[in-house]
Amino acid sequence: MSDERTLQALRALAENDRACEASPGTEARLRRAFRRNRAQRARRRRAVWSGAVVAAVAAAILVAVIQPRSGGPPLAPLAHPSGTEQNSEQAGAAAETRALHRASRPPSRSGNGNAVPPPAKSSPAQPAKPRLVPQVPRRAVLAKASPSTDRPEAPAEMVTDFFPLLDPAPPFERGEILRVNIPASAMQAVGLPVRDERLGDRVQADVLVGEEGLPRAIRFVRTDMH
Amino acid sequence: MAADDHENDNDLLRGMLAGDEESFAALYVRRQGAVYRFALHMTGSAPFAEDVAQETFLALLNSGRRFDPSRGSLVSFLYGIARNLVLRRLGKDRGEPTALADEPACDEDLLDDLTRRETIGQVRRAVISLPHSYREVVVLCDLENATYEEAAAALDCPVGTVRSRLSRGRAMLAQKLEKVGMARSISCAAKSVL
DSSP: OOHHHHHHHHHHHHHHTTTOOOOHHHHHHHHHHHHHHHHHHHHHHHHHHHHHHHHHHHHHHHHHHHHHHHHSOOOOOBOOOOSOOOOHHHHHHHHHHHHHHGGGSOGGGTTOOOOOOOTTSSTTTSOOOOOOEEEOOHHHHHHHHOTTOOOOOOOEEEEOOOEESSSSOOOOOOEEEEEEEEETHHHHHTTOOOOGGGTTSEEEEEEEEETTSOEEEEEEEEEEOO | OOHHHHHHHHHHHHHHHTTOHHHHHHHHHHHHHHHHHHHHHHHOOHHHHHHHHHHHHHHHHHHGGGOOGGGOOHHHHHHHHHHHHHHHHHHHTTSOOOGGGGSOSOOHHHHHHOOHHHHHHHHHHHHHTSOHHHHHHIIIIIISOOOHHHHHHHHTSOHHHHHHHHHHHHHHHHHHHHHTTOHHHHHHHHHHHO
């Protein structure tokens, strides 16, 4: 049989099978696989970012905890809720103020027995939709605590809700809130929008640390200067 | 194959890797037929060809980042994946498909009764009966119209090897077709199809 005949036979076969293709069901299955694959990658990316955030927060906490403790009295942990009906934001503000400024207050005022519910006790369990909440100006809170203190005008603060850092989180007993400075990329890791050019900026955040030392939740703080 | 086609394939692949489902779907629609037919002509099994097409694009999903345009076209990359899947299957089946072995060696009268479809079937079986190293070049170059360079990239061998295997493969195919006395019916089949 000549080469030409063989080629003719092959062309006939190719022409006959030209329309052969995989069934539409294959495309549907592959589309599903594509979406699964994309979701898995997104989850992996989030996990990596979360790990980075936890590491950054843990490092920041280490620095924040060690430094104040070397110079003054240790920060008192927040107590359990004691049935006091307090607005959680006010409680958060009070707790924040206590954690931040205890060192500057006279030692006699530190043990006043005011049980303050941990502001983020419920937040870590159910991540809230990010929203900025006007924070009570620090000066106003401080004014109640030490009316005689004459401080300069404090900036107003806006805070987001708390975002959980542990999933699932072990039971929460006691903890404290620490103000830390972390890269803005941490905001992206919890799903908040950050422009690419701002990823390297430093932002302030409050970290809720359990008594076992694990960072439980984080919220971000924006300070508006008057 | 036009350079524009390769460029489009590469654009679609980039879109797919960036998470664009429509790019992936467009790439699939463009190339699944070639992958499916390659597997079909290599094995003669439509269900297996379907599996190969699916597995090939799944592999592209998972390892598409490994594609290097400087080493060949995307369609060659896809053929390469499909070829590995086919060879794995052939290895599992422990041997080459031997469709022609079941055919009557030479039955002069049979040819008179063959319809065009049956003739095409004979050619298909003759192709499948080739040793796989010859079969794959015949399928790529003569049935899928791949260039020698594309075939070489898909089969991971030099262009010269493709040429020599193709020549040898065609000669073997001619012998096989001669054996079953298809010279006359091929002309008829070709005329009716082409």
